[in-house]
Amino acid sequence: MxxxxxxxxxxxxxxxxxxxxxxxxxxxxxxxxxxxxxxAASTEIRVDSTGSYxxxxxxxxxxxxxxxRKLQTAEISLxxxxxxxxxxxxxxxxxxxxxSHTEVLNFLANNPEDICLSHKxxxxxxxxxxxxxxxxxxxxxxxxxxxxxxxxxxxxxxFCTKVLGFQHVYDTTFARHLALLEHTREYKERKRGDGQLPxxxxxxxxxxxxxxxxxxxxxxFISRTKSPQQVMxxxxxxxxxxxxxxxxxxxxxxxxxxxxDKKLEASRQDFYNDVYATRDVDCVITTGELELMMxxxxxxxxxxxxxxxxxxxxxxxxxxxxxxxxxxxxxxxxLPELITHPGTSSGSYLHSLINAIVHESPSALxxxxxxxxxxxxxxxxxxxxxxxxxVFRGAKCYGFRNLQNLVRKVGRDAGVQVGRGxxxxxxxxxxxxxxxxxxxxxxxxxxxxxxEVMACPGGCVNGGGQLRPPTYLRDGTDEEGYKRDWDVSGxxxxxxxxxxxxxxxxxxxxxxxxxVEVAYWSxxxxxxxxxxxxxxxxxxxxxLHVGEKTLEAERLAARVLAETCHPEGNAPxxxxxxxxxxxxxxxxxxxxTQYHAVESEVVGLAVKW
Amino acid sequence: xxxxxxxxxxEIADLPGHDDRAWHIAWNPTRPILASCSADKxxxxxxxxxxxxxxxxxxxxxxVTIPTGHTKTVRALAWSPSxxxxxxxxxxxxxxxxxxxxxxxxDGEKGEWECMSLLEGHETECKSVxxxxxxxxxxxxxxxxxxxxxxxxxxxxxxxxxxxxxxxQDVKCVAWHPKEEILASxxxxxxxxxxxxxxxxxxxxxxxxxxxxxxxxxLAWEPDNGRYFASGSDDxxxxxxxxxxxxxxxxxxxxxxxxxxxxxxxxxxxxKAPATNQSEEEGKNSLGWLASTGGDGSxxxxxxxxTTSGGEASPKIEYKIMARLDSAHGVHDVNTVxxxxxxxxxxxxxxxxxxxxxxxxxxxxxxx
Numbered sequence: 001m002x003x004x005x006x007x008x009x010x011x012x013x014x015x016x017x018x019x020x021x022x023x024x025x026x027x028x029x030x031x032x033x034x035x036x037x038x039x040a041a042s043t044e045i046r047v048d049s050t051g052s053y054x055x056x057x058x059x060x061x062x063x064x065x066x067x068x069r070k071l072q073t074a075e076i077s078l079x080x081x082x083x084x085x086x087x088x089x090x091x092x093x094x095x096x097x098x099x100s101h102t103e104v105l106n107f108l109a110n111n112p113e114d115i116c117l118s119h120k121x122x123x124x125x126x127x128x129x130x131x132x133x134x135x136x137x138x139x140x141x142x143x144x145x146x147x148x149x150x151x152x153x154x155x156x157x158x159f160c161t162k163v164l165g166f167q168h169v170y171d172t173t174f175a176r177h178l179a180l181l182e183h184t185r186e187y188k189e190r191k192r193g194d195g196q197l198p199x200x201x202x203x204x205x206x207x208x209x210x211x212x213x214x215x216x217x218x219x220x221f222i223s224r225t226k227s228p229q230q231v232m233x234x235x236x237x238x239x240x241x242x243x244x245x246x247x248x249x250x251x252x253x254x255x256x257x258x259x260x261d262k263k264l265e266a267s268r269q270d271f272y273n274d275v276y277a278t279r280d281v282d283c284v285i286t287t288g289e290l291e292l293m294m295x296x297x298x299x300x301x302x303x304x305x306x307x308x309x310x311x312x313x314x315x316x317x318x319x320x321x322x323x324x325x326x327x328x329x330x331x332x333x334x335l336p337e338l339i340t341h342p343g344t345s346s347g348s349y350l351h352s353l354i355n356a357i358v359h360e361s362p363s364a365l366x367x368x369x370x371x372x373x374x375x376x377x378x379x380x381x382x383x384x385x386x387x388x389x390x391v392f393r394g395a396k397c398y399g400f401r402n403l404q405n406l407v408r409k410v411g412r413d414a415g416v417q418v419g420r421g422x423x424x425x426x427x428x429x430x431x432x433x434x435x436x437x438x439x440x441x442x443x444x445x446x447x448x449x450x451x452e453v454m455a456c457p458g459g460c461v462n463g464g465g466q467l468r469p470p471t472y473l474r475d476g477t478d479e480e481g482y483k484r485d486w487d488v489s490g491x492x493x494x495x496x497x498x499x500x501x502x503x504x505x506x507x508x509x510x511x512x513x514x515x516v517e518v519a520y521w522s523x524x525x526x527x528x529x530x531x532x533x534x535x536x537x538x539x540x541x542x543x544l545h546v547g548e549k550t551l552e553a554e555r556l557a558a559r560v561l562a563e564t565c566h567p568e569g570n571a572p573x574x575x576x577x578x579x580x581x582x583x584x585x586x587x588x589x590x591x592x593t594q595y596h597a598v599e600s601e602v603v604g605l606a607v608k609w
Numbered sequence: 610x611x612x613x614x615x616x617x618x619x620e621i622a623d624l625p626g627h628d629d630r631a632w633h634i635a636w637n638p639t640r641p642i643l644a645s646c647s648a649d650k651x652x653x654x655x656x657x658x659x660x661x662x663x664x665x666x667x668x669x670x671x672x673v674t675i676p677t678g679h680t681k682t683v684r685a686l687a688w689s690p691s692x693x694x695x696x697x698x699x700x701x702x703x704x705x706x707x708x709x710x711x712x713x714x715x716d717g718e719k720g721e722w723e724c725m726s727l728l729e730g731h732e733t734e735c736k737s738v739x740x741x742x743x744x745x746x747x748x749x750x751x752x753x754x755x756x757x758x759x760x761x762x763x764x765x766x767x768x769x770x771x772x773x774x775x776x777x778q779d780v781k782c783v784a785w786h787p788k789e790e791i792l793a794s795x796x797x798x799x800x801x802x803x804x805x806x807x808x809x810x811x812x813x814x815x816x817x818x819x820x821x822x823x824x825x826x827x828l829a830w831e832p833d834n835g836r837y838f839a840s841g842s843d844d845x846x847x848x849x850x851x852x853x854x855x856x857x858x859x860x861x862x863x864x865x866x867x868x869x870x871x872x873x874x875x876x877x878x879x880x881k882a883p884a885t886n887q888s889e890e891e892g893k894n895s896l897g898w899l900a901s902t903g904g905d906g907s908x909x910x911x912x913x914x915x916t917t918s919g920g921e922a923s924p925k926i927e928y929k930i931m932a933r934l935d936s937a938h939g940v941h942d943v944n945t946v947x948x949x950x951x952x953x954x955x956x957x958x959x960x961x962x963x964x965x966x967x968x969x970x971x972x973x974x975x976x977x
Contacts, residue, residue, distance in 0.1 A: 214732070401811060404730050404769035457811075 132520035175232035206455030216597030233280025258463030286465025346459035399457035469512035631961035639692030725765030750780035771812030795825035841874030872904030880948035938962030
């Protein structure tokens with residue numbers, strides 16, 4: 001609508017706030033030159049051929065070289081934009097691209113030899129959801145049996161070490177194990193009264209960004225436990241680094257994630273080490289970027305590698321041998337591989353909590369599950385089998401739409417004024433009129449104790465950085481009827497050309513996510529297709545039982561706790577053991593973080609058009 | 610322009626009171642209430658009556674001004690089909706849900722209007738809000754390019770059913786099909802999008818309609834069965850879209866382009882023609898009256914008919930201007946036009962303008 005002829009200057013707050021306003025104040029570092037001629041402009045700005053700006057004093061215009069000063073370029077970093085929710089979409093997409101596979105390749109190409117003091121140890125950690133996406137992509141492009149996560153992991157490991165030059169390759173499931181242990185510990189603290197319930201999961205950076213920007217009142221409910229990515233950063237730079245005799249700044253740590261927002265998470269100031277000027281995670285690349293690197297290097301992930309069906313036991317930890325030599329053996333760097341946490345492919349936070357509660361309950365408990373709306377919003381209730389009393393009420397809540405309803409429910413149950421919106425709180429809105437029921441009965445208790453929150457529908461296996469479904473699935477052609485090379489599976493399908501196929505495309509996207517989900521849970525290795533390669537491999541190799549692997553992870557977790565927190569007295573035998581205050585402080589420092597509300601009061605008057 | 614007009618437009622009420630431009634009006638579907646909203650952040654309500662037989666035109670009386678508490682312009686209004694709930698869309702990015710308190714029995718008066726709920730989620734200015742025909746769904750749209758669909762629950766509670774990020778620009782208007790759960794949205798990106806509910810999943814965009822040369826400001830469904838809808842645009846035209854037959858698909862095509870405005874078409878409203886006014890011609894089917902208004906300050910009333918000529922597969926759409934009024938709000942833009950839905954009061958509609966006034970008009974047939 002056009003403004004009326006009688007345009008008034010009152011109530012400028014009603015002007016439409018431009019969504020691209022940048023409120024970051026640029027600090028003035030140039031000294032002010034005292035004015036000489038009051039009437040004339042004191043300085044003028046010149047631009048040279050390189051694009052640099054110069055301030056030239058008018059007092060002596062003939063002597064250019066003597067009086068002109070190069071002005072400092074104003075820079076806005078990714079962290080500055082994280083502090084503002086104004087133009088976050090476009091700025092984030094530009095700055096996110098600065099963390100790219102090109103950055104990784106540049107680092108590896110320029111890393112000095114390992115005998116140099118400035119050499120950095122390159123380490124890469126891979127999320128299991130990324131492995132599932134790669135596995136689904138391989139399985140859909142070949143006639144072979146579906147490949148397991150372990151097979152994909154070994155092939156990726158071979159690529160990273162032989163082709164890219166990484167010295168250490170890990171998956172993030174052991175870090176997730178630590179995160180789950182600390183998560184459960186934090187929940188118990190809150191249950192005792194130290195903190196608010198429901199506790200909401202904090203592993204999803206998309207969810208964290210959203211809460212910090214628009215629902216700051218939800219922050220007290222967010223778990224402070226670090227995400228598996230950041231726990232992995234702590235493990236690599238603090239714990240493994242000390243084993244290698246390296247400082248955090250002497251390690252370059254890359255993670256492979258299903259999600260672009262993990263790049264933002266890695267860039268948070270909370271995960272920056274001021275002492276060593278380094279981050280827990282130096283660079284995050286997505287599943288798609290890793291696959292792109294493989295294509296650029298002509299590496300076929302469909303080709304089996306030697307030993308991909310073997311379980312690699314962490315030898316050094318089974319026997320608890322002490323290493324008097326002090327030299328870091330390779331065996332000592334191994335972590336338990338691909339630990340399976342029953343529950344969800346997004347991390348099993350809710351199910352781990354349920355298992356812990358059931359395990360520690362003195363009486364028998366029963367579990368009921370109810371789908372609130374499709375599989376992306378489910379409620380889980382634990383109750384006493386004898387009395388029916390409810391002892392725990394949790395939910396799994398995925399997708400932006402379900403988050404809206406969750407925020408409203410949590411806010412309503414806690415009596416918190418929900419949301420202020422990007423445009424500020426609506427002042428003066430009167431509270432809801434409480435309508436008493438005719439029979440005066442209270443509403444049934446429906447408050448949650450815990451919610452596993454993920455921003456993507458379907459969870460992390462459907463993250464934005466995952467591989468897209470192959471084109472033939474969208475065309476409706478059966479994978480048996482038409483073969484296509486796996487390396488073009490990332491080609492984007494142009495839906496605009498065929499509006500009539502919107503429904504099939506929508507179907508295949510959802511079906512593809514199911515394939516990735518299935519690949520995620522296939523932890524049983526299968527024999528390779530080629531008889532020749534099979535002959536070369538060891539026969540009869542047995543998988544390490546899931547229970548044994550978890551038990552091994554428990555022991556290693558206690559060891560990590562002892563070696564990073566330095567408790568007085570006896571070393572903890574379990575993660576749940578209490579230590580002295582200084583050690584507990586270190587535990588919080590290494591495995592917890594914090595969140596910050598982002599203010600975005602963009603006033604119309606301050607906007608420069 | 611020399612046009613054989615069939616009717617004149619007569620002003621029957623002028624309702625000042627807003628301190629700033631009046632953006633939108635909404636007639637209560639079950640009670641004799643007309644609500645208006647404004648850049649002054651208030652909602653005004655007028656009661657109307659037709660009690661006196663010697664005065665056949667309804668009389669309007671201001672009953673209440675709701676301060677709302679919105680921190681910015683109240684841009685749009687929508688009544689629920691029950692007439693008990695009013696939704697307000699504001700530039701402060703919130704949707705307010707309003708209900709009236711139960712009145713004191715002794716006084717016989719109704720209570721105050723209370724904000725029962727505040728729907729938050731949009732990031733920028735909300736532009737439009739609409740209830741579905743059953744009142745179970747509420748749609749809202751915003752400059753943040755999203756369309757939200759809410760499910761109405763008891764006690765003014767709402768559940769988010771879908772966040773649709775299909776448009777590439779500001780979304781100006783949302784409108785529900787009169788009978789089915791089909792939602793249409795109009796946008797600054799020159800397109801109209803149609804949404805359906807997938808029972809196994811979220812709401813999704815089922816069709817994108819192009820054709821307008823500029824911003825699409827407004828939508829109106831043909832009120833009887835929704836086989837057609839109309840759209841008004843910055844390109845100064847109104848397009849009539851017809852739904853093509855087909856199972857499982859949602860396809861529309863432009864069947865008429867109505868030209869007559871000199872500036873942007875900001876608002877259109879489609880009503881059924883009174884039975885007595887319908888043409889007796891053989892093979893002609895009345896689709897009703899379409900009112901349009903916009904930046905030129907004119908109000909046009911179009912008569913839309915459907916002709917089933919012998920042999921042709923599809924009916925032909927005919928339209929003509931049956932009434933025209935220029936400078937309806939003086940020199941100011943007219944932001945909204947809306948027909949009165951009350952049975953027995955034919956040909957009455959209201960407008961809201963940049964002069965802050967709400968005006969009520971009536972169509973008078975011109976003697977032949």
